[in-house]
Each structure stands twice: as structure tokens, then as C-alpha cells.
Amino acid sequence: MPVTKAQWGVVIVAAGRGTRMGTKESKQYLLLQDKPVLVHTMELFQGMDDIAEIVLVVGGDDVSRCETFASEYGLSKVKAVVHGGSERQHSVLRGLRATGTEWVMVHDGVRPLVTAEAVRRCMREAERSEACVLAVPVKDTIKQVNEAGVITATPDRRSLWAIQTPQAFRHVRLVEAHERAQADGFIGTDDAVVVERYGGIAVTVAEGEYTNIKITTPEDLPYATFLLAQRSQAEG
Numbered sequence: 140m141p142v143t144k145a146q147w148g149v150v151i152v153a154a155g156r157g158t159r160m161g162t163k164e165s166k167q168y169l170l171l172q173d174k175p176v177l178v179h180t181m182e183l184f185q186g187m188d189d190i191a192e193i194v195l196v197v198g199g200d201d202v203s204r205c206e207t208f209a210s211e212y213g214l215s216k217v218k219a220v221v222h223g224g225s226e227r228q229h230s231v232l233r234g235l236r237a238t239g240t241e242w243v244m245v246h247d248g249v250r251p252l253v254t255a256e257a258v259r260r261c262m263r264e265a266e267r268s269e270a271c272v273l274a275v276p277v278k279d280t281i282k283q284v285n286e287a288g289v290i291t292a293t294p295d296r297r298s299l300w301a302i303q304t305p306q307a308f309r310h311v312r313l314v315e316a317h318e319r320a321q322a323d324g325f326i327g328t329d330d331a332v333v334v335e336r337y338g339g340i341a342v343t344v345a346e347g348e349y350t351n352i353k354i355t356t357p358e359d360l361p362y363a364t365f366l367l368a369q370r371s372q373a374e375g
């Protein structure tokens with residue numbers, strides 16, 4: 140009997156204002172080499188055979204320019220461009236409601252350097268565990284510091300991972316968890332924490348890449364440019 144492949148969609152969230160970047164233009168629209176950061180991100184998923192559809196979540200004023208991106212850059216998998224909310228979590232839920240696949244990933248529009256290999260590791264592990272996120276072990280010693288600037292704890296580094304996106308789930312489970320979180324007024328900084336608290340299942344990690352950076356502060360853009368140039372060189 141032929142094995143049916145899982146059907147996957149991706150919600151790319153890009154409705155943030157980029158306050159830590161401090162530029163007039165939101166960071167997802169800044170040029171990285173020759174294209175906006177967000178276009179690099181969308182192209183990765185457009186090029187993956189395993190991805191059936193992309194839902195893009197953007198600021199209210201940016202819906203039409205992003206619809207233009209989809210035609211300008213041949214992003215035929217973009218099924219919808221929807222208006223995001225005031226918190227990342229609200230943007231995610233709006234995107235999920237526009238997605239129709241059995242399995243879904245949530246990815247930050249400002250992580251343009253994720254690779255197809257890492258995305259596939261996350262998807263395959265999620266098909267096994269139902270909920271999986273990309274992550275890398277932290278390299279620094281992490282300390283908890285109180286408001287007075289005093290160190291209060293040094294957690295064992297062996298248990299600490301820096302969490303990335305994509306984060307992959309069975310669609311119905313993620314929507315249910317987000318709806319419960321919304322009803323409870325809970326806001327977290329990623330989707331995993333919503334499933335950890337409201338999903339009733341364990342979330343596992345798949346090996347990410349240190350180069351899958353989130354463009355957050357001004358030094359990140361030149362670093363991303365350097366990493367992309369290195370990749371192009373390696374590809375010849």
C-alpha cells in the first residue's frame with residue numbers, strides 16, 4: 140500500500156514592529172542582499188516539496204504589498220495574507236485559522252536563514268511526537284539575575300536549549316491550545332509554551348542550527364549578510 144505523506148502548511152508571522160531593530164522600515168522588509176528579509180524566508184518554504192501552503196501574517200498596512208511580493212517573486216504557495224494582532228501569539232492564531240492542512244509549522248518571518256534540512260528534521264520529529272521545535276544547546280553560561288543586578292541562580296547548562304522556529308504541530312492541537320491560552324489571557328513568547336501549558340502533550344526538540352538567527356537587533360543584519368554570502372560561496 141502506498142504511504143500517504145503528511146500534509147504540511149506553514150504560518151509565517153511577520154506582523155511585528157521591530158522595535159529592537161530601531162529602523163523606520165520594519166526589519167522584515169529590510170533588504171538582505173537583494174531581497175527583503177521576509178522574501179528570503181518565504182522562498183525557503185516555497186521551494187520545499189513537503190510544504191503545501193503558506194499563510195503569511197503581516198501588519199494591517201502591509202497586506203497589499205505582501206500580496207504583491209507573492210506575485211513578484213513567484214510565491215505560488217501563498218494561500219492567504221492575513222492581518223496580524225498586537226502580540227505574536229495573536230498573529231499566530233489568526234494565521235492558524237487561515238490554514239487548512241493537517242500539520243502546521245509556525246515560523247518567524249525574520250528567521251531567513253533556516254535550512255530545508257533543519258525544517259525537515261522538525262517535521263519528521265513532529266510526525267512522531269505531535270509537537271516539535273528546533274533548538275540548539277546554549278553555548279554561554281546562563282544566569283538568573285534579579286532587579287538589583289544580583290545573580291540569583293545558575294541553571295545547569297546541560298539542560299538549557301535556545302529555542303528557534305519553525306515549531307511544528309498537528310494543526311488541531313495547536314489551535315486548541317492557542318484558543319485555551321487566549322481564553323485564559325496567557326501570553327508566551329513561543330508556540331511551544333502554549334502547547335506545554337494547554338496542549339496536554341509533551342513538546343520535543345529537533346536539532347536546529349546556530350546560523351538560524353532571528354533578526355532582532357542592528358548587528359544581526361550584517362551577520363545574516365555574511366552568512367548568506369558564505370553559503371553562496373560554498374554552493375559555488
Ligand SMILES: Nc1ccn([C@@H]2O[C@H](COP(=O)(O)OP(=O)(O)OP(=O)(O)O)[C@@H](O)[C@H]2O)c(=O)n1
Binds near residue numbers: 157159227231353
Ligand atoms: N504582534 C506580533 C509580534 C511579532 N510578530 C512576528 O513574530 C516574529 C518574532 O518576533 P520579534 O523578533 O520579537 O519581532 P518584533 O515584535 O517585530 O520585534 P520587537 O520585539 O523588537 O518589536 C517576527 O517575525 C515578528 O514579525 C508578529 O507576527 N506579530
Ligand SMILES: C[C@](O)(CO)[C@H](O)COP(=O)(O)O
Binds near residue numbers: 301302303328329
Ligand atoms: C519564537 C521565538 O523566535 C523562539 O526563539 C522567540 O521566542 C520569539 O520571541 P520574540 O520576543 O518575539 O523575539
